[in-house]
Structures are given as C-alpha cells and as structure tokens.
Amino acid sequence: MAPYSFSVSLLVKSFSLLSLRCLTSEASCPPKRPLNGYMRYVQQQKPIMANQNPEIKAVELVRKIAQQWRSMSPEQKQPFQEASLRAMEQFKVDLKRYQAQLTPAQLQQQAQEKRRRMAKRKTIRKKRELTNLGKPKRPRSPFNIFMSEHFEEARGATSQAKMKSLLEDWRNLFSHQKQVYTQLAEDDKIRYKNEMKSWEDHMVEIGREDLIREQTLSAKKKPAAKAPAAKKVTKAKTEKKAAATAKSKTTTKTTKSRSTPKMC
Incomplete structure (x- = not known):
C-alpha cells in the first residue's frame, strides 16, 4: 500500500532537517538514516514530474508519484528497495562507529532525546486518531x-498584536457585557457534555474503552461498588434482629419459669 499521507511539505522538511542536522565537523555528526525504497523513488521522480507538470500543486504531485509506485510491479520496485537495504547495512556500521566515539553522558543524552521524540510522536498520533474518530x-x-x-x-497587524488588543478590550468590558459570553461558554459546556456522552457510548460499542475518560469509568464503577456494602448492611440488620428475637424468647421463658408454683 502506497503511503498517500506523505505531503511535499513534509518531504521538503525531512530533507532540510537531514541536511541541517549537523553543522559541526563530519566526525561529530551522526550518520543519516537512509531513505526507504518508496522515498528513494519519490526523490528520483519529483524533479521529473515537476518539469512535466509545472501547473500541478505540490500535494497533487506527490499523490501522482504515490499512485505510480503503487502500480509498479515488484521487479520495478526491486532496485529502489535493494539500494535501501544496502544503505541500511552501511548505516548500521557507521552508527556503531559513531556511538563508539561518544561518552556515557552523550549516550544518555541521546537516549533521552529519543524518548522525547517518541513521546511527541505518540501524542501526535493519538491526537490524530481522536480527530478521525470524531471526538x-x-x-x-x-x-x-x-x-x-x-x-x-x-487592532494590530499581526496575530499576536490582535490577541493583545483583544485581551485589553476584554478587561475593559463591563460585567453585564462579559455575562453574555459567560452564558455562551456555559451553553458550550452543556454541548460538550452531551456530545462526549454520545461519543463515549459509541466508543464502548466499537470496543475502544481505552479512549474513555477516567472520570467516566469511575462514575460507571460506583453503583457496582455500593451493592456489596448494601448487602453487608442488610445482613447485619438481619443478624441484629435475630439476636433481639432470641433474647426476647429467653426472657419470656425465664419469667414463666419463675411464676410457676413449685409442687410439693
């Protein structure tokens, strides 16, 4: 399956980051991870397609290249994929050599940076998933x-200047003027509450309970937690009532035995 999600802006950004990754000496620069077969094909075809179709937008250009890649046979893709495999083997050798030059502190810093990047990617992926699911x-x-x-x-020529002027205007509003927006915000809270309830019910239906908020899960568990406590209280009341009945019978029996005259 061709990765249609790639855009030209993302490709250009990736290539720029690779070229600007290291501004110091070659020895201190980490080796660059090689492109996969598809990206090698995009890199080769992009200038060709741009010359043939100068009127096409960048996103449409990449989409056409992706369609071409998808329609290619395994034999046609093989040169690009083999080149990628050879580059990856060389990358592993260069990476091992580079890491051997690093101090423990530098290795630790690299590990922390990697964890930070992975956490950021995970957050972006989750946000994109929630958007696709209509949260x-x-x-x-x-x-x-x-x-x-x-x-x-x-007022203001830039977004930052506009926001600053709006903040000043907001602070200068009278209470009754702010009340209009306060009421709109309250209505929006009700809208959000109702939509979230429907959305979370739908997530349960499709088996995505992992996306439900903790507070919602806690609220659903409360009635089940109260049931054993209620049974315990009922049982205690029953035992107390049984003990009182037994005590009453014992007292009645003792009274009767005392009131009965002894036979000579």
Missing part, C-alpha cells in the same frame, strides 16, 4: 468566544 471539541472559555467573534476587526 468532540472541548468547550471554549468566555474570552475565547469573545476573541473568535472580534478577531477580524481587532
């Missing part, structure tokens, strides 16, 4: 609603 947007604050309504006519 409702969080409710907006009163100021956010005010800002979205007046951003276009706000």
Whole structure:
C-alpha cells in the first residue's frame, strides 16, 4: 500500500532537517538514516514530474508519484528497495562507529532525546486518531468566544498584536457585557457534555474503552461498588434482629419459669 499521507511539505522538511542536522565537523555528526525504497523513488521522480507538470500543486504531485509506485510491479520496485537495504547495512556500521566515539553522558543524552521524540510522536498520533474518530471539541472559555467573534476587526497587524488588543478590550468590558459570553461558554459546556456522552457510548460499542475518560469509568464503577456494602448492611440488620428475637424468647421463658408454683 502506497503511503498517500506523505505531503511535499513534509518531504521538503525531512530533507532540510537531514541536511541541517549537523553543522559541526563530519566526525561529530551522526550518520543519516537512509531513505526507504518508496522515498528513494519519490526523490528520483519529483524533479521529473515537476518539469512535466509545472501547473500541478505540490500535494497533487506527490499523490501522482504515490499512485505510480503503487502500480509498479515488484521487479520495478526491486532496485529502489535493494539500494535501501544496502544503505541500511552501511548505516548500521557507521552508527556503531559513531556511538563508539561518544561518552556515557552523550549516550544518555541521546537516549533521552529519543524518548522525547517518541513521546511527541505518540501524542501526535493519538491526537490524530481522536480527530478521525470524531471526538468532540472541548468547550471554549468566555474570552475565547469573545476573541473568535472580534478577531477580524481587532487592532494590530499581526496575530499576536490582535490577541493583545483583544485581551485589553476584554478587561475593559463591563460585567453585564462579559455575562453574555459567560452564558455562551456555559451553553458550550452543556454541548460538550452531551456530545462526549454520545461519543463515549459509541466508543464502548466499537470496543475502544481505552479512549474513555477516567472520570467516566469511575462514575460507571460506583453503583457496582455500593451493592456489596448494601448487602453487608442488610445482613447485619438481619443478624441484629435475630439476636433481639432470641433474647426476647429467653426472657419470656425465664419469667414463666419463675411464676410457676413449685409442687410439693
């Protein structure tokens, strides 16, 4: 399956990062991870396709290259994939040589940086997944609603200047003027609550309980936790009542035995 999700901007950014990754000497620069077979094909075909189709947008250009790659036979893909395998073997040798030059502190720093990058990627992937699953947007604050309504006519040439002027305008509003946006924010909270309930119910239906909020799971577990406690209280009341009945019978029996006259 061809990776259609690649965009030209992402490709250009990746190539730029690879070229600017190390600005120091060659010895201190880590080896660059080689491109896979598909990316090698994109790198080869991009200038050719751009010359043949100068009017096509960048995203459409990459889409056409991806379609070509998908329609290619295994024999046609083989040269690109074999070149990638050879480059990967060389990369492993160069990486081992490079890491042998590093101090323990540098190795630890690299490991921490790798964990940070992986955590960031995981967060991005999860956010993208939640968006694809239609998770409702969080409710907006009163100021956010005010800002979205007046951003276009706000003072300032840049976004930062506009936001600063809007913040000043917000602080100068009277209480009854802010109340309008406060009420809108409250309505948005109700909207979010209702949409989240429907969304989480749907996640349960499709087997994605892992995406449900902790507070929702806790709320669902509370009734089940109260049931044993109620049974325990009922059992204690039953035992107490049985003990009282037994004591009453014993007292009655003793009274009767005392009131009965002795036979000579």
